[in-house]
Amino acid sequence: MGIYRKLWLGLAILLVSSFSVLLWAGGEIFRAAPPMPEQVVSETGQVVYTRADIERGRQVWQSIGGMQLGSIWGHGGYVAPDWSADWLHREAVGVLDLWAREAGGTTWAGLPAVERASLQGRLQESIRRNTYDAATGTITLDADRVSAITEVASHYVSLFGNDPATAGLREAYAMKNDTVPDADHRRSLTAFFWWTAWAATTERPSEIGDGMVPEKSGVVPQQVTYTNNWPSEPLVGNRPAAPLWVWSAFSVLFLIAGIALLGWWHAVSHDKEERGHAIPASDPFAALRLTPSMRAVAKYFWLVLALFLVQILLGAITAHYQVEGQDAYGFALSEILPYSLSRTWHTQLSVLWIAVAWLGTGLYIAPLLSGHEPKFQRFGVNFLFVSLIIIVVGSFTGQWFAVMQKLGLEHNFWFGHQGWEYADMGRFWQWYLFIGLLLWVALVGRALWPVLRNRDNESRHIVGLMFMATTAIGLFFASALMWGEHTHISEVEYWRWWLVHLWVEGFFEVFATAVMALIFTKLGLLKTSTATVAVLFATIIFMAGGVLGTLHHLYFVGTPTAVVALGASFSALEVVPLAYIGFEAYQTWKHGKATPWMARYRWPVMFFIAVSFWNLVGAGLFGFLINPPLSLYYMQGLNLTPLHGHTALFGVYGMLGIALVLFCLRGLRGQMVWDTRALKVSFWCLNIGLALMALLTLLPLGTMQLLAAIEHGYAHARSAEFMQQPIVDLLVWMRVPGDTIFSVGAFALTWFVLRLWIAPRRDPAVLPGSETEAG
Numbered sequence: 001m002g003i004y005r006k007l008w009l010g011l012a013i014l015l016v017s018s019f020s021v022l023l024w025a026g027g028e029i030f031r032a033a034p035p036m037p038e039q040v041v042s043e044t045g046q047v048v049y050t051r052a053d054i055e056r057g058r059q060v061w062q063s064i065g066g067m068q069l070g071s072i073w074g075h076g077g078y079v080a081p082d083w084s085a086d087w088l089h090r091e092a093v094g095v096l097d098l099w100a101r102e103a104g105g106t107t108w109a110g111l112p113a114v115e116r117a118s119l120q121g122r123l124q125e126s127i128r129r130n131t132y133d134a135a136t137g138t139i140t141l142d143a144d145r146v147s148a149i150t151e152v153a154s155h156y157v158s159l160f161g162n163d164p165a166t167a168g169l170r171e172a173y174a175m176k177n178d179t180v181p182d183a184d185h186r187r188s189l190t191a192f193f194w195w196t197a198w199a200a201t202t203e204r205p206s207e208i209g210d211g212m213v214p215e216k217s218g219v220v221p222q223q224v225t226y227t228n229n230w231p232s233e234p235l236v237g238n239r240p241a242a243p244l245w246v247w248s249a250f251s252v253l254f255l256i257a258g259i260a261l262l263g264w265w266h267a268v269s270h271d272k273e274e275r276g277h278a279i280p281a282s283d284p285f286a287a288l289r290l291t292p293s294m295r296a297v298a299k300y301f302w303l304v305l306a307l308f309l310v311q312i313l314l315g316a317i318t319a320h321y322q323v324e325g326q327d328a329y330g331f332a333l334s335e336i337l338p339y340s341l342s343r344t345w346h347t348q349l350s351v352l353w354i355a356v357a358w359l360g361t362g363l364y365i366a367p368l369l370s371g372h373e374p375k376f377q378r379f380g381v382n383f384l385f386v387s388l389i390i391i392v393v394g395s396f397t398g399q400w401f402a403v404m405q406k407l408g409l410e411h412n413f414w415f416g417h418q419g420w421e422y423a424d425m426g427r428f429w430q431w432y433l434f435i436g437l438l439l440w441v442a443l444v445g446r447a448l449w450p451v452l453r454n455r456d457n458e459s460r461h462i463v464g465l466m467f468m469a470t471t472a473i474g475l476f477f478a479s480a481l482m483w484g485e486h487t488h489i490s491e492v493e494y495w496r497w498w499l500v501h502l503w504v505e506g507f508f509e510v511f512a513t514a515v516m517a518l519i520f521t522k523l524g525l526l527k528t529s530t531a532t533v534a535v536l537f538a539t540i541i542f543m544a545g546g547v548l549g550t551l552h553h554l555y556f557v558g559t560p561t562a563v564v565a566l567g568a569s570f571s572a573l574e575v576v577p578l579a580y581i582g583f584e585a586y587q588t589w590k591h592g593k594a595t596p597w598m599a600r601y602r603w604p605v606m607f608f609i610a611v612s613f614w615n616l617v618g619a620g621l622f623g624f625l626i627n628p629p630l631s632l633y634y635m636q637g638l639n640l641t642p643l644h645g646h647t648a649l650f651g652v653y654g655m656l657g658i659a660l661v662l663f664c665l666r667g668l669r670g671q672m673v674w675d676t677r678a679l680k681v682s683f684w685c686l687n688i689g690l691a692l693m694a695l696l697t698l699l700p701l702g703t704m705q706l707l708a709a710i711e712h713g714y715a716h717a718r719s720a721e722f723m724q725q726p727i728v729d730l731l732v733w734m735r736v737p738g739d740t741i742f743s744v745g746a747f748a749l750t751w752f753v754l755r756l757w758i759a760p761r762r763d764p765a766v767l768p769g770s771e772t773e774a775g
Contacts, residue, residue, distance in 0.1 A: 003533060004461050004532060004533075004536070007533065007536035007537060007540065008461075008536065010540055011536065011539060011540050011543070014540055014543055014544060015543060015547070018543065018544075018547035018548055019547060021548060021566065022547055022548055022550060022551070025548075025551055025562075025563045025566060026491075026494050028559075028560050028562060028563055029490055029491070029494050029554060029557070029558060029559050029560070029563060030488070030490065030491055030494075031560075032204065032226075032558055032559065032560045033226070033488050033489075033490035033491065033557075033558040034198075034199035034202070034204075034226035034227075034490070034558050035132055035134070035137070036051060036054065036055075036195070036488065037049075037051060037054075037132060037137050037138060037139045037195075038050070038051050038136070038137030038138060039051065039137070039138055039139075040138070040139045040141065040194075041138060041139070041140055041141070042140070042141055042142070042143060042146045043140060043141070043142055043143060044143070046146070048141065048146055048149060049191040049194065049195075050191075051137075053187070053188050053191035053192075054188075054191045054192050054194075054195045055486055056185070056188040056191075056409070057188035057189045057190065057191040057192030057193070057195075058192045058486075058489075059188075059409045059412065059413075059485070060180055060185045060186075060188055060189045060192070060409065061189055061192055061193075061419060062412065062413070062417060062418055062419030062420075063402045063403070063405065063407070063409060063412045063416060063417055063419070064160075064179055064180060064340060064402075064403055064405070064417075064419075065338070065340025065341065065343075065344060065403050065417060065419060065424075066417065066418070066419020066420060066421075066424075067419055067420060067421040068339075068340040068341075068343045068344045068347070068419070068421065068424070069173075069174075069175065069179075069339065069340035069343075070082060070083050070086075070173070071083070071084075071637050072084055072196050072489070073196060073200070073227060073230070073489075073493075073556055073557055074230065074231065074556060074636035074637035075421060075493070075557075075636075075637065076421055076637070077339075077340070077343055077421075078637065078638070078639060078641075078642065078718075079173060079174045079321065079322050079339065079723070080173035080174065080175065081173070081715065081718045081719060081720075082231065082637055082714065082715070082718050083193045083196065083197075084193070084196040084197050084199075084200050084231065085197075085200070085231040085233065085713075085714045085715040085718060086715055086718070086719070087152060087156075087193045087194060087196070087197040088197040088200055088201055088231070088233055088236065088715065089233060089235065089713065089715035089716075090152045090155065091127075091145070091148050091149060091152050091194075091197065092123060092127065092148075092233070092235040092236050093108065093235070094147070094148030094149075094151050094152060095123055095126075095127070095144055095145060095148045096108035096119055096120070096123055096235070098144055098147060098148060099119050099122070099123075099144070100115075100119065103115065103119075120235060123235065123236065124235075124236055124237040126142065126144075126145070127145070127201055127202075127236050128201060128202065128203050128223075128225070128236060128237060129202075129203070130202050130203050130204070130205060132202070139198070149194060152190070152194075153187070153190040153194070156186065156189065156190045156193060157183070157186045157187060157190065159173075159175070160175070160179045160180040160186045160189060161178060161179075161180065161181070161183070161186060162177045162178045162181075168720075169720055170325075170326070171324075171325035171326050172325060172720035172723065172724050173325070173720065174321040174322065174325050174326065174334070174339035175326075175334075175338075175339070176326060176334035176335060176338045176339075177326075177334075177335075178405075179338075180405065181405055182405075185409075196489075199225070199226040199227055199558065200225055200226070200227045200230060200231060200238070201225055201233070201236050201238065202225055202226060203223040203224065203225055204223070204224060204225060204226050206223070224241045225238065226558050227556045227557065227558065228241055228243075228244065228555060228556050228559065228561075228564065228633075229241050229633075230555070230556035230633060230636070230714075231713070231714035231715065232633065232634060232709055232710070232713050232714045233713045233714065233715065234712075234713050235713070238713075240629075240630055240633050241561075243561045243564060243565070243629075244555075244564070244629040244630045244633055245630055247564055247565045247568035247569070247628075247629050248568060248628035248629050248630035248631065250565075250568065250569060251568040251569060251571065251572040251627070251628045251629075252572070252628070254569050254572040254573060255572040255573070255575055255576065255624065258545075258572070258573050258575075258576035259576055261576075262541070262576055262577070278524075279524055279525060279594055279595050280523075280524040280595075281595075282597055283523070283597045283600060284522060284523055284524055285522070285523065285666065285667055286597075288368070288667050290667070290668065291367045291373040291377070291378075292373065292377070292378040293363065293367055293373060293377040293378040293380075293381045293443075293447075294363075294364050294367055294368065294667070294668070295378075295668070296378045296381045296382055296385075297360050297363050297364040297381060297664065297668075298668050299385055300356055300357075300359065300360030300363070300385060301357070301360055301661050301664065301665065301753065302753075303353075303356055303385070303388065303389070304353050304356050304357045304360065304657070304661060305749070305750045305753060307349050307352055307353035307356065307392070308349075308353045308746055308749075308750075309746055309747075309750060310345075310349060311345075311346055311349035311350055311353060312739075312742070312743055312746050314342050314343075314345050314346040314349065315346045315739070316739060316743075317333070317337065317342045317346075318339065318342045318343045318346050319732065319735055319739065321334075321339040321342070322723075322732050323729060323732055323733065338403055338404075340403055341399060341400060341403045344399055344403075344417065344424050345396060345399070347421060347422060347424075348395075348396075348422070348424055348425070350649055350650070350654075351422060351504060351649075352392060353657070354649075354653050354654055354657045355508075356388060357657035357658070357660060357661050358508060358511065358512070358657060358660065359384075359388075359440055360661070360664065361515060361660040361661070361663075361664055362440065362444045362466075362470055362511070362515075363381055363384075363440070363443060363444065363447075364664045364667070364668075365515060365518065365519075365664070366443070366444045366447035366448045367447045368522070368667065369448060369451055369459070369463060369518060369522070370447055370448055370449070370450045370451045371450075372447055372449070372450045373447070374446045374447055374449075377443065377446070377447060380439065380442075380443045381443065383439070384436055384439050384440060384443065387432070387436045387439075388436065390432075391425075391429055391432050391433050391436065394429055394432075395424075395425035395426060395429035398415040398416045398417070398425075398426050398429070399416060399417045399424065399425070399426075401416060402415075402416030402417035402426075403417060412426070413426065413427055413485040414426050414427045414428045415428055415429075420492065420496050422496070422499065422500045422504075423480050423496050423499055423500070427481070430477075430480050430481060431481065433477065434474075434477050434478060434480070434481065437473065437474040437477050438474050438475075440470070440474060441470055441471050441473075441474035441475075444467065444470050445467060445470070445471075448463055448466075448467055451463045452464060452467065458528045458529060458532070459518065459521060459528050459532070461532045461536070462514055462517050462518055462521070462528070462531060462532050462535055463514075463518065465510065465514045465535060465536065465539060466511060466514035466515060466518065468510070469507050469508075469510040469511035469514060470511060472506075472507040472510070473503065473507050473508060473511060476498065476499070476502055476503045476506075476507060477499065477503055479495050479496075479498035479499045479502070479503065480495070480496075480499045482495040482498075483495050483496075489557065489558075490557045490558035490559075493553075493554060493557040494554060494557075497550050497553040497554060498550065500553075501546075501549070501550040501553060502546075502547065502550055504649075504653070506543070506546050506547070508653065509542060509546070510539050510542070510543070512653075512656050512660070513535055513538055513539065513542075514535055514539075515660065516608065517531040517532075517534070517535045518531075519663055523598075523601075525594050525595075525598075538577070541576070541577045542574075542577055544570075544573055545570050545571065545572070545573030545574035545575075545576060545577075546574055547570075548566055548567070548569075548570035549567070549570045549571040549573065549574040550567075551563055551564075551566050551567030551570070551571070552567040552568065552570075552571035552627050552629075552632070553567075554567060555567060555629050555632055555633070555636075556632075556633070556636065564629055567629070568627075568628060568629050571627045571628075572624070572627065572628070574619075574623070574627075575619075575620050575623060575624045575627075588605060588608045588609050588612065589605070589609060592605035592606075600666065600674070601663070601666060602676070603662060603676055603679040603680070603683060604659045604662040604663045604666065605659075606683055607655050607656070607658050607659035607662065607683065608655075608656070608659045610651070610655045610659075610683070610686075610687055611651075611652055611655045611656045611659065613651075613687075614647055614648070614650075614651025614652050614655060614690075615648075615651075615652050617647060617651070618644065618646075618647025618648040618651040618652060618694075619644075619647075619648040619651075619652055622640075622643050622644040622647055622648070622694075623644050623648060625640065625643075625644065626640055626641060626644055634706055634709045634710055634714070635702070635706055635709075637714075637718065638702050638705040638706060638709065638717060638718075639697075639698050639701040639702035639705055640698070640699070640702030640703070640705075640706060641702075642698055642702075643694055643698040643699055643702055646690065646693065646694065646698065647690065647694050650690060651690055655686070658686075658749065662679075665753065665756065669756040669757075672756055674756075675752075675755065676752075678748045678749070678751050678752035678755070679748070679749070679752050681744070681745065681748040682745045682746070682748035682749040682752065683745070684745070685741050685742060685744045685745030685748060686742060686745035686746070686749075687745075688738075688741055688742075689738045689739065689740070689741035689742025689743070689744075689745060690738070690742060691738070692737055692738025692741065693735055693738035693739060693742065694738075696731070696734040696735065696737070696738060697731050697732060697734050697735045697738070700731055701728060701731045701732075704727070704728070704731075705717040705718070705722070708722055
């Protein structure tokens, strides 16, 4: 059996086994998910909430931006509180204060320590007890708890309306006045928030337990809530369960073992690198003849730059809301562009512009590799481009109408705002995008077909891997279509992370790895056989942790311990390939220095090296900082999460998208002299700006929140009391230097690309007629 066949077989076995386990884990999550009651009643039979209230409350929450305004179970925005934790804390304080008044005091906090401890123990026993009756679908609550729920609900009805009593909190939370103008909708919203808090503090029945202790061992297993005791809340006894400590420790062991194995492999294989490989005397792409469809791809890269610049603008607006709350330098911006909407568009555009860069790369490189221009290929490229613009404009318009509460709940799911971070667009637009991605797969596949069917072409293995990734990118977006409007949140979260983790972080990574290898082999810098083995092996290593590593996002969404164990173990393995990222950076640097004509590709290569750096720092160091269960228990939804998100999403995938665009532009405008001064400014400004954003704001602010969460509980770390401190305002303002430098880098990149078209100068080193102009 040849080496290629062995690697393909190994990859196939890995993917089949990994996805089988991932699907099994999904079944376990669905089985152990917190129940949705038919009704919530008091001990006297008074109906507090119904299932219809909770379901409609979730619809209201989604229509106002959902996870973009605060968070639920730790997933979402960072300025407003986590509503689950906030409700839980307020309800607990409400019950304790009620008991304190009955004991002759005024508030629980004002009682002597012994009495506080006694009442707190009584609260924990009461509030953690599971009173859900599966036969009737009823949750029964005592009178004191119903009284506290009524009090907390009144607070939220006031907060989401236009009550002057809560105007200060609305400003602190960056909420516009009358976020939910309908009073009935506000009451339903409280039902949904209460249910998420109930799941976070109610102990899961032992029969749905985690199997950590044998049933007949005589040992009473530790009881945990449906969310594995998340969030941290001292008042109700929510603290990390024992399995979180155990599997966090094991995740470190798996990381060390994985790095050791990869180090052994590198030690025994690095001497087998190719020697004496002849590098072409001139740039193979210098004589490139562009096909009509390749020329048509140029507009994709203009769209990339436009989306990138708008994303940066929206990012600045979103960050500024954390300082002024509802205004922008005195202008009531929230009445036109509320925080939840600016953050929605900012996060969506971060994925969209990167995705468009990679879609354009696929459409450009496919005819380049095969030399084949299928019939109507240019029409397909143009049709897909128009569709992408329609999707962006249409989905964003629907989201504006939804957040402004002008769309109505009956239309929101399909045409408005779904409320799920990174999966916000309405279902109609998701279907449209899915169909567009399938068209992209078809366009790339038909152009690559001559290479794929040619068994004598040695590069067909890498091309095959690229097309496999292309197909997976198209098909796996279907995970966004796997939930409905009323699907249980635990199930939605499971499928949503298929989209965010597997689609963006998984198969895009494989696609990029294959494309980079193909570029370097086409340039003659790498021997095809060497590149093929390296790419297939790298894909196996990456996917070994990448598929099941999805589960580390799901520790606290109704997940049994077996799934926590899998997520902890395999998310640690995700970091293993990144430990040797320096070798990849060195190899890329060597390619850039291999021959004098590679100076033409200096800055694309530099952006590839930046990808390696941020892979190590953003995805590796900052990723593993929050990945273990015990770490994420305290850090989820704090500013250490966007620390990883920003440095990994832009640092890795954004830099990679820019590098791919520049390689494509070298072919599209390769006959022009490149004045690279703007590229130099862009490269250093983007990297320095990103580093300053991370080090001056996100890291220190996240660390402060972490200490507060450990000492006082999660609700305090996300509260207005904590987030409105002068030191927090200062740290937010410290983003300005980094954001400004970053913006200069983006404008420099745009100016560089613009000059290729408005002020072109032909390169005298390129023979006349050897290339055709890109149009």
